Amino acid sequence: MIEIIPNLRHDINKPLYIQIYEYFKEEILNRKITAGTRLPSHRKLAEHLQVSRNTIELAYQQLLTEGYAESKPKKGLYAADVSYDVMKRKQESFCITAKQKIPAISYDFSQGHVDASVFPLTIWKRITTDCLYTNEERWFTAEDPQGEPELRSELCQYLYHSRGVVCSPDQIVFGAGTQYLLWLLIQLIGTDDEYAMENPGFHRVRAMLQSSSLSVSYIDLDEQGIHVASLQKTNAKTVYITPSHQFPYGMIMPLARRLELLQWANERNGYIIEDDYDGEFRYVGKPIPALQGLDTNERVIYFGTFSKAFLPSVRMSYMILPPALLKIYKERGTIYKQTVSKLHQLTMYHFMKDGHWHRHLSRIRTLYKKKQKALIAAIERYMGNHTEIIGSQSGLHIVLDVKNGMAEEQLIHTAAQYKVKVYPVSLYYADSSPFLSRILIGFGGLTEQEIEEAILLLNKAWFASEE
């Protein structure tokens, strides 16, 4: 019998039969189980995995239906020859490679790209060099585990004035990215109580919650953001949300919903993790202050990052701990080392203090606003009747619903044939992918002209037959 070691997880929302089916599918596709190999009988596998025979039956049915296994009368189930499926899967995959004769990408709508042309690289380099010379003694001393104090003071002032965040520099903890900070936060909150996150939501946060062996509830959205009535039905005490610009759908949580959430956290004695990843960008109406500033009961943990408004590669993010969690953090002493380079921190401090941060922000706000306008105008001009734009009031991306009958994978694949890279939305759903005719379009890294050219190509890719 095959050595079966699928790592079945009982602490996640995915049914066991799906987990077993997915395990076999991957093994067969990767040829770890070769074509013609007999799969274990229902009885043996059920005993081996300590699950019901019904669960195995459902998993095997799925493999049969999708052609990954074949049934031989009176003999059992055998792994199918999937050479065709492998080709098909590769061609339809989101990771399109040159080998597959798909044209190289000319226009990349990645939501993670920022505009390199206006990035103040010369200033950043100069300040980095200055820092190296003027802080010589500091390169040989220990770093502050929370982040260099002068940077925390500078950030504290900026956050108060621009995002309405109320804190002291002592509450700020820097870290190399949102995932790391979330990990650190989980160490402080603990793993006994349940967690929740918006669904769809940021996949990297989901991955971190899942890998921390937590019990996680995934809460649906409505047009105002996370659905508080559904959250109330769970036992969660900590919830992760993106209220300024829901990721990926982009809705801005109105005040009433924010207050409802704060009340939920008060009643539960719980916490709200507010990820304000691109709160700097708001194109319509007045900026909405961060939820953290509304919180009078120390229930919000504010997460911010320099990845969107500055540069993703510097890996500089931060969280603001409410007093109770700060106390736990301090009690642990210096066990958690700082993960952001002192050089980058001090460079950022001078960059902010000398006014460059402010200038950079106002420049990119104007620039991204123009890009977003160009994107929406181009979509409306070329395919307005057949598409719907979702979440266009802020941020660096939109979601586009394409009404041509194609599913997400096909939309991505046909766009790639025209050298345009667009991104899936299904990735952000916790449950098995729903049918989506939507894709994610980030506009930070393309010029207005490139945006126009790319949308014209997308129109050809998706609606050519209607011309």
Ligand SMILES: Cc1ncc(COP(=O)(O)O)c(C=O)c1O
């Ligand atoms: C929802 C969300 N949060 C946070 C981040 C930033 O992550 P990091 O701070 O690790 O760069 C991103 C970047 O894409 C994001 O989309």
